[in-house]
Amino acid sequence: MQTAESRTEMTSAVRFDHVYKAFVGRGRGSDAVLALQDVTFDAKPGEFISLVGPSGCGKSTCLNLLAGLSSPSDGTVAHHGAPVRGINTSVGYITQDDNLLPWRSLRGNVELSLELQGVERHERRRRADDFIHLVGLTGFEDHYPHELSGGMRKRAGIIRTLVYESAVVLMDEPFGPLDAQTRVILQAELLKLWERSRPTVLFVTHDLVEAIALSDRILVFTSNPGTIKRDYRVDLPRPRDPFRIHETPGFSELHDALWADIRVEIESSRGRGVT
Incomplete structure (x- = not known):
């Protein structure tokens, strides 16, 4: 008999199940730094999910775990129901650098x-x-x-x-170094390409407007150690026009809610001396 959890794993393109990740510092006596703490979420086939939060909260670490570039300290990272063990050549990975x-x-x-x-x-x-x-x-x-x-x-x-x-594509701030006008043009291009085959996308960004324009869901991470503070569903209709997304009913309310969550985390990290 299948449990609800096993059915979820079978229908998920990506699943993080109570994932922790600690990095051990170099040098004798260095303390371990906890980057991720009890991160649990899943992505269904064809979902476009953005990861947002303060710098250093473990968003890129999530992508590296799914790509098999790093291993969780505890918990499970699964790709189409199978735990990721070693380099995952079945996912596509787009970084800030074009690497041409x-x-x-x-x-x-x-x-x-x-x-x-x-x-x-x-x-x-x-x-x-x-x-x-x-x-x-x-x-x-x-x-x-x-x-x-x-x-x-x-x-x-x-x-x-x-x-x-690839059925799953990882994107780590791919438009970060570009000017604002080029970013919006490329957001529109990306949506056009995504609509073509609907891969599952995990997209790391610091740009809340970009996250809203592109995503089906937005995961807000807490400051370090990162865990998921809120999972927002973006109910704005598709297809979307990144050039006019600000005019879409519901955009302002969602943007304000996201910023309120992230502002608390930024202020909290500053209070603890985290940069």
Whole structure:
């Protein structure tokens, strides 16, 4: 007989179950630092979930645990019902840096993950060019990273991961270094790409407007050690226009609630001398 918990695990693309993560400092006598404390949540297939909270609250640590780059000190991190043990090659991971290979053209970079999968050359070219067209980079296929603007490089980094068609995609502040105008343009591009195949996305950001524009749910983390303070459902209708999200009924109320929660955590961390 299946329990409610086992049914949840079977229907979850991602599940964190009472996860703790401590980092041991270097040097003799160094104390362990608790980064995550009793973090429990799940993400269903196709959900777009943003993780927000003060700096140092463990948001990026959650992504690293799911990618298998680190292991929990206690608790379980599961991907499609199976505990993550070792590097998880089934997830896509997009970081702040585009990490494009400088010796490969735009097309060559986008094709890389397909090449590693053993996809035939003509099919790699077709799929890569399809994604390049989707983000408005047609005509730049043979350009090298140093010949592209920051926004173009970021688009290339995103589609290089999404063309792999992973069911789960991790994104760690992918638009952080960009100017405000480019960020909004890329938010719109990301939504278009996400609607295409609806992967499950865990998205780390400090931008509450960005989180609201993109997400189905927003998890607010406490200050260090991070645990989930609140799980907000974003009930704003889709499709969404990041350029006009401020005008959507319900936006202001949700933004104010999120900021109120995070402000308390920022003030608390300052009071304890945490930066």
